[in-house]
Every structure is written in C-alpha cells, then in structure tokens.
Amino acid sequence: MSAERYLQIGEVAEQLALTPRTLRYYEEIGLLAPPSRMEGGFRLYSAADIDRLESIVQLKRLLGFSLREIKQVVEAMESLKLLRQESKQASDLETKRDSLRKGLEILEQQVEVLDGRMRQVAELRDQFNERSRRVRERLQQIEAELQAVVVETSS
Amino acid sequence: MSAERYLQIGEVAEQLALTPRTLRYYEEIGLLAPPSRMEGGFRLYSAADIDRLESIVQLKRLLGFSLREIKQVVEAMESLKLLRQESKQASDLETKRDSLRKGLEILEQQVEVLDGRMRQVAELRDQFNERSRRVRERLQQIEAELQAVVVETSS
DNA sequence: TAAGACGTTGACTTTAACGGAAACTGCGCC
DNA sequence: GGCGCAGTTTCCGTTAAAGTCAACGTCTTA
Numbered sequence: 001m002s003a004e005r006y007l008q009i010g011e012v013a014e015q016l017a018l019t020p021r022t023l024r025y026y027e028e029i030g031l032l033a034p035p036s037r038m039e040g041g042f043r044l045y046s047a048a049d050i051d052r053l054e055s056i057v058q059l060k061r062l063l064g065f066s067l068r069e070i071k072q073v074v075e076a077m078e079s080l081k082l083l084r085q086e087s088k089q090a091s092d093l094e095t096k097r098d099s100l101r102k103g104l105e106i107l108e109q110q111v112e113v114l115d116g117r118m119r120q121v122a123e124l125r126d127q128f129n130e131r132s133r134r135v136r137e138r139l140q141q142i143e144a145e146l147q148a149v150v151v152e153t154s155s
Numbered sequence: 156m157s158a159e160r161y162l163q164i165g166e167v168a169e170q171l172a173l174t175p176r177t178l179r180y181y182e183e184i185g186l187l188a189p190p191s192r193m194e195g196g197f198r199l200y201s202a203a204d205i206d207r208l209e210s211i212v213q214l215k216r217l218l219g220f221s222l223r224e225i226k227q228v229v230e231a232m233e234s235l236k237l238l239r240q241e242s243k244q245a246s247d248l249e250t251k252r253d254s255l256r257k258g259l260e261i262l263e264q265q266v267e268v269l270d271g272r273m274r275q276v277a278e279l280r281d282q283f284n285e286r287s288r289r290v291r292e293r294l295q296q297i298e299a300e301l302q303a304v305v306v307e308t309s310s
Numbered sequence: 311t312a313a314g315a316c317g318t319t320g321a322c323t324t325t326a327a328c329g330g331a332a333a334c335t336g337c338g339c340c
Numbered sequence: 341g342g343c344g345c346a347g348t349t350t351c352c353g354t355t356a357a358a359g360t361c362a363a364c365g366t367c368t369t370a
Contacts (some may be wrong), residue, residue, distance in 0.1 A: 008347075008348080009348070010347065019327085021327075041334080042348060058279070064218050064220065065219065066325080068325090097298060100294045104291060107283055111284050114279055117217070120213075121218065124214075125273055128265050128269060131262055132259065136259060146248050163315075164315085164316070165316080174360080175315090176359075177360090179318090195317090197316055197367070311370100312369105313368100314367100314369090314370105316367070320362095320363095322362095323360065324357100324358085325356100325359105328353100328354075330351100331350100331353105334350100336347080336348095337345095337346095338343105339342105
C-alpha cells in the first residue's frame with residue numbers, strides 16, 4: 001500500500017515556481033525540515049514537505065513576511081501539530097485538555113497577528129477608497145456640466 | 156505668519172523610528188524629494204515631507220513592498236496631486252474631466268491592490284479561526300467529560 | 311567656544327537568493 | 341555489466357536591495 005509519491009528537488013521546485021537552489025537555501029536556514037534522501041543522497045520530498053513549502057510561499061507572497069517571521073509561524077504550526085498528536089494519544093483527559101488549551105493559545109495568537117495586519121491594510125484601502133469616491137463625485141459633476149453645454153448648443 | 160515647523164533629520168528619524176542615515180538613503184534613491192536646507196546645509200523637513208514619509212513607512216511595514224514598488228506608488232500619488240491642481244486651474248471642462256479620469260484610474264488601481272491583499276490575508280485568518288473554533292469545541296467536550304467524572308466520584 | 315548634531319563619502323553588512331565548479335547518482339539503453 | 345547524460349550534491353563566490361558603520365569635517369546652539 002501507500003505508494004506515497006516522493007518528489008525530487010527539481011520537480012518540487014517546478015511545482016512551486018522556485019529554484020532547486022532556493023529549496024536548499026530554505027533548508028539551510030532551517031525554514032524547511034531536511035527531507036529524506038535516497039541512498040545516493042538525493043533529496044526526496046513527501047507530500048507533507050510540499051504542503052509546508054506551500055504555506056511558506058503563501059506567507060511570503062501574501063504578507064511580505066520576512067523568512068525569519070515565516071520561520072516563527074511555521075514553527076508554531078509545527079508545535080501545533082505535535083500538540084494535536086499528543087492530545088490524540090493521551091490516555092488521560094487532563095493531559096488531553098492541557099494540550100488542547102496550549103494549541104488553542106497558539107492558534108489564537110496567529111489569528112491575532114493576521115487580524116491586526118488585515119485591519120491595517122483595510123484601513124489603508126479605505127483611505128484610498130474615500131479619495132476615490134470624492135474624485136468620482138467631482139467627475140460626475142463635471143460630466144453633467146459638459147452634458148448641459150452640449151444640449152444647450154444643439155438646441 | 157505660518158510658523159511652519161521644520162524638523163531636522165534627527166527629529167524626523169526619531170518620530171518615524173528610522174535612522175538619519177536611512178532618510179538620506181531614501182533621498183538618495185529618489186524615494187523622497189530633497190527637502191529644503193538651512194544655510195549651513197542641514198536638511199529641514201516640512202510637515203508635507205513627513206506625511207509622505209509616513210505613507211512610505213506604512214506601505215513598507217504593512218505590505219512588505221519593496222522600495223521600488225513604493226516609489227511607483229508615491230509617484231502615482233504625486234502625479235495625482237499635480238492632476239488635482241491642473242484640474243483646478245483648467246479653464247475648459249474637457250481638460251478638467253480628463254485629469255480627473257486619469258487620477259481616478261490611478262486611485263482605483265491602488266485600491267484594487269490593497270483590496271486583493273486584504274482579502275487574502277482575511278482568508279488565511281479565517282482558516283485559523285475555523286481551526287481555533289474546532290479546538291475550542293473539542294476542549295469544551297473534554298472539560299464536560301472531566302466534570303462528569305468529578306461528579307461521579309464525589310457522589 | 312565647545313559639545314553635539316549634521317554633512318558627505320566609501321566601505322561594510324544582512325537578507326534572500328543566484329551561478330558555477332567538480333564530483334556523484336539514477337536510469338535508460340546497448 | 342558498462343556508457344552516457346541529465347539531475348543532484350556540496351562548496352564557494354556573487355548579486356541586489358536596504359541599510360549600517362566609520363571617518364572626518366562643518367554647522368548650530370547653549
């Protein structure tokens with residue numbers, strides 16, 4: 001079973017529109033956990049590795065986060081995953097509860113960060129929108145005046 | 156009149172949490188129009204200069220825009236200002252209308268960029284929020300179970 | 311008039327990669 | 341099994357962007 005498809009660096013790079021060099025770089029700076037290798041040393045990326053890479057790329061493109069910031073986020077997500085497993089396997093309810101609480105805390109922190117960022121962007125957008133609205137008003141007014149002139153001359 | 160308060164580079168830097176060196180750098184790469192100077196050569200920044208700097212800093216921090224991208228935005232805003240003056244002075248309505256249209260186009264483009272960015276961030280936040288919600292549910296469930304055990308043993 | 315900003319210039323640093331050399335691996339084909 | 345070649349490995353150097361640091365001289369102002 002589980003013909004779990006592993007990809008080599010070149011294929012992964014193409015899929016994510018990065019270069020193999022960049023993937024090695026991400027690994028080097030600890031952004032990406034070292035993937036498994038073939039006997040000969042070639043890197044083999046699992047579906048999970050690729051998922052993780054995808055969120056890295058998304059964070060980078062969407063938020064303009066630095067790789068250092070992304071690393072923090074990714075690490076938080078990683079510890080979240082650990083907590084989930086821990087909670088799942090825990091036999092006693094108290095341990096389970098504590099894991100969940102901890103996980104919840106991490107999640108809420110992430111939400112807060114994103115929420116803050118989003119609100120700031122929204123505010124900036126609203127400012128532009130308001131200016132836009134005012135210009136549109138002026139424009140309509142001018143166009144009405146022009147229309148009036150045309151009607152007048154054609155009569 | 157107009158005790159228009161001019162600030163020196165150090166004060167401006169402090170206000171914006173940049174270094175004087177960075178301000179000179181922004182000027183050097185054409186991001187910031189050269190401010191006026193004292194007789195001795197010290198830079199004097201006007202309120203308008205500082206406003207402009209504030210949007211630069213905001214764009215950088217919020218969106219992770221590169222200085223080159225920011226320069227484009229700033230230039231667009233600058234030309235918008237020119238257009239507004241032009242439109243104000245233009246005697247014929249058609250010129251006025253055309254200026255306004257052009258300005259509007261620039262503004263709408265900016266709004267679109269910001270809007271897109273904002274929605275994407277919001278989406279990511281919602282994903283986290285959803286996970287958060289689910290964990291909270293699980294947690295309540297566990298807590299209820301724990302409660303049940305306590306009641307049971309104490310009876 | 312002395313201390314402390316500020317001026318310019320050039321070299322240095324950090325971040326996020328890119329490029330190339332030299333050796334090694336995987337794999338299809340004879 | 342051996343050959344060839346594309347893909348990969350590590351190592352090391354380079355680059356562009358965005359600054360920072362240092363030196364040394366000038367200006368402001370208490």
